[in-house]
Amino acid sequence: MPATLETCLSDLDCASSSSSSTSDLSGFLTDEEDCARLQQPASASGPPVTVRRGAPGIPGASDTARAPDDEQERRRRRGRARVRSEALLHSLRRSRRVKANDRERNRMHNLNAALDALRSVLPSFPDDSKLTKIETLRFAYNYIWALAETLRLADQALPGGAARERLLPPQCAPCLPGPPSPASDAESWASGAAASPCAAAASPLSDPSSPAASEDFTYGPGDPLFSFPGLPKDLLHTTPCFIPYH
DNA sequence: TAGGCCATCTGGTCCT
DNA sequence: AGGACCAGATGGCCTA
Numbered sequence: 001m002p003a004t005l006e007t008c009l010s011d012l013d014c015a016s017s018s019s020s021s022t023s024d025l026s027g028f029l030t031d032e033e034d035c036a037r038l039q040q041p042a043s044a045s046g047p048p049v050t051v052r053r054g055a056p057g058i059p060g061a062s063d064t065a066r067a068p069d070d071e072q073e074r075r076r077r078r079g080r081a082r083v084r085s086e087a088l089l090h091s092l093r094r095s096r097r098v099k100a101n102d103r104e105r106n107r108m109h110n111l112n113a114a115l116d117a118l119r120s121v122l123p124s125f126p127d128d129s130k131l132t133k134i135e136t137l138r139f140a141y142n143y144i145w146a147l148a149e150t151l152r153l154a155d156q157a158l159p160g161g162a163a164r165e166r167l168l169p170p171q172c173a174p175c176l177p178g179p180p181s182p183a184s185d186a187e188s189w190a191s192g193a194a195a196s197p198c199a200a201a202a203s204p205l206s207d208p209s210s211p212a213a214s215e216d217f218t219y220g221p222g223d224p225l226f227s228f229p230g231l232p233k234d235l236l237h238t239t240p241c242f243i244p245y246h
Numbered sequence: 247t248a249g250g251c252c253a254t255c256t257g258g259t260c261c262t
Numbered sequence: 263a264g265g266a267c268c269a270g271a272t273g274g275c276c277t278a
Contacts (some may be wrong), residue, residue, distance in 0.1 A: 065253075096264090097255085097256075097257090098256095099265095100257095100264095100265085100266095101255060101256080103256075103265070103266075104254080104266090104267090105253085105254070105255090107266075107267080108253075112252095112253095131248090131255080132251065132252090133251085133252085134251095151248085229249090
């Protein structure tokens with residue numbers, strides 16, 4: 001049990017006769033005494049009022065004569081205090097769980113919002129069917145690879161990284177694998193790209209070692225997730241980058 | 247109706 | 263200590 005809960009519970013036990021600390025425990029009251037206590041208006045002046053059952057002013061009811069009854073009463077009070085302690089423990093756990101659930105819900109909503117944002121920048125399909133989460137991730141993965149490959153091929157045609165400068169706004173340049181220094185040429189950028197996990201080969205389908213040729217991967221050429229509008233045709237069916245599908 | 251996808255709850259673990 | 267993250271469980275909804 002967490003220390004804070006123990007502290008709270010011991011505090012509750014010590015202050016069990018105080019009505020001021022029980023205002024949020026009305027759902028866990030165990031008997032009429034507790035209800036009666038809570039019905040007392042919280043008074044800022046003076047000690048809390050404790051309503052007790054029985055007849056405190058009955059003549060002849062001395063302490064010695066009522067000793068066995070007192071012991072029973074003490075036991076009953078201890079029992080009620082324990083019930084209230086467990087109720088508070090349950091209440092605190094419940095409260096934390098509810099808050100944690102709320103945070104978790106919020107977190108998943110944020111995650112879904114990010115996925116929606118990702119979907120919005122991916123090419124859409126004619127049937128306009130919404131990509132599932134896993135499809136979105138796989139498609140984005142492959143789409144990024146295809147874009148990078150487009151740049152790589154373009155840089156081969158325009159040495160010196162000119163294609164990157166023409167095709168990409170400055171803020172996007174760091175997003176793709178690029179040359180480590182301005183002095184790097186297209187070849188070194190390409191080799192850098194090849195070092196990335198995405199760049200197994202330029203012609204993956206002709207390469208038996210490519211993930212594209214592996215049965216471990218579900219998607220392949222012809223799958224709609226491999227069609228990237230606006231990209232060179234020779235890239236449409238070459239996808240060396242696959243997310244393993246289990 | 248079975249299977250896929252999803253949202254939510256939940257308890258455990260890790261991190262700050 | 264509290265929040266973030268994660269994975270399993272569960273139930274609802276939809277579609278073939």
